[in-house]
Amino acid sequence: MQNYLEFEKPIAALEGQIRELRSVGKETGGVDIIEEIHKLEGKVSQQIEKLYGNLDAWQKTQVARHPMRPHCSDYIKALVDDFVPLSGDRLFSEDHAIIAGLGRWQGQRVAILGHEKGADTQARVKHNFGMARPEGYRKAIRVMDMAERFNLPVVTLVDTAGAYPGIGAEERGQSEAIARCTDKCLQIGVPFVSVIIGEGGSGGALALATASRIVMLEHSIYTVASPEACASILWRSSSEADQAAAALKVTAQDLSQLGVIDRILREPLGGAHRDRERMMADVGMAVSEELAQMASLSRRDLIDQRRQKFLDMGRTGIV
């Protein structure tokens, strides 16, 4: 069944009416009912257009976290042929919060890394809601190292609330793992594209998103702290999350203006979850385009340009 977000209530009401009319129509089959359904469907599109054309930062946060939004594993299934998942950091354990593997992205051999939140309760628990422990980042380091040695471009799909805050994670060096992973991102001499497909939460996202090219989906977010965490610290109440989201400037549009991301990818009308197939196809194309643009660069240029990009960030273009 369709999941409606709080601000989608007007859409939910109209679509509810349509469903009712359909079930009545099945029994009676009246022409006027079919016309009425058409009219309502027109209204639904209008309503979606109106709402989604003007989403505020907090609404986008909700869309970015929508449970039906395509997740990392969906993109891999749809876009990557010959996918071979790789497991383990060789040091402690396997972390299902980060998926890693090799495959062919629209024909091109690549290494893929991404946070997986999971689509149902069982999967969410298995993947720890996409919140990685040090092992996840150390696995990513291992795979990036290998990608560099075999000259494979790296594609990362970012979707996490953040790195997991737990006792074990701290004992095993969560901060060291994130620092080393970001460090590795800035050291590999291969084309590297990152797509923020949903939620880019703080250091846990950054560790996979320090890429040559950073693409954000239209309604995804990328932030230093979750709006809830920011609100509870600065407003002393997590119920001010909507204000915090606006103040933090978390949307793709904001980040593009701040020069932090390179490209915004439009989402289907009403968000990625309303037309998953199209969204995934568009991501497939966009990543291939970005990789193609880097194909002729040397290893040294790839590393130097990536480092320079981050070194320059925030130095220019902001008043």
Add this chain to the structure above:
Amino acid sequence: MNWIKNFVRPRFPSVFNDRDETPDNLWDNCKKCGEMIFHRDLIAMQQVCPGCDHHMRIGAAERFKALFDGGKFERIDVPDVPHDPLKFKDQKKYADRLKDARTKTGEKDAVQVGLGKIGGRNSVIAVQEFQFMGGSLGMAAGEAVVTAGQTALAHDAPLIMVAAAGGARMQEGILSLMQMPRTTVIVQQLRERGLPYIVVLTDPTTGGVTASYGMLGDIHIAEPNALIGFAGPRVIQDTIKEQLPEGFQRAEYLLEHGMIDMVVHRHKLHEKLAQLLDLLMGGKTHETLPAE
């Protein structure tokens, strides 16, 4: 007490720090054991409680004096960065918070950079001040770390990073997060030039600072009992709803778990740094310290 004589006596008292001019008759008390200590004595003790050895927070100027040979150093200017790029406002304007912090500390932002000698060797020290908005890493602090690294590269000198921060400066949003890769780039440049990068973790160092330059050192030193971690203890407790183990995220705990090389008392820090730099870099012999 040889160390006081060697490193602490303020030989150039008036140059840098207005805060040193607090009247002599002021008392401080140790937050841990409650002992009352003369303010001036506390400065001589580098803010370490003479009663219980508790390491209190220490300002950048005092830190520089304690770590550079003979307390002699030169401040390195950090280029200006855009202030308040997001025009951030929570219950208070970020611009006002910044102004308050500047008035309170007399510093431009949270990280200060100094150039001097350690064991006779040109060295750069960057000090993060918790007193300045929780030491938080924003564009200015990031720029200071980058400047410190560039200064080290220019002088073929090692970089000592004395870290302390709650984490990223939220009021600068994503631009504060981006200081993590920015500072990482400068650490990489030092690494590639074969210059030592030593991190001194002080109380507290958490969040984006540990998850970037704070954990990328060739050598990690921590001050006794310093809180060091990624997530703060309260966040972890709220997530897992369990009691945290004794000494969790303290320097000694990190030492046991392999995240740092050593825990060093503040009074021994200069000596230890000089020794490490000598062992790592060799070559140059010690020049004599300026005569008393």
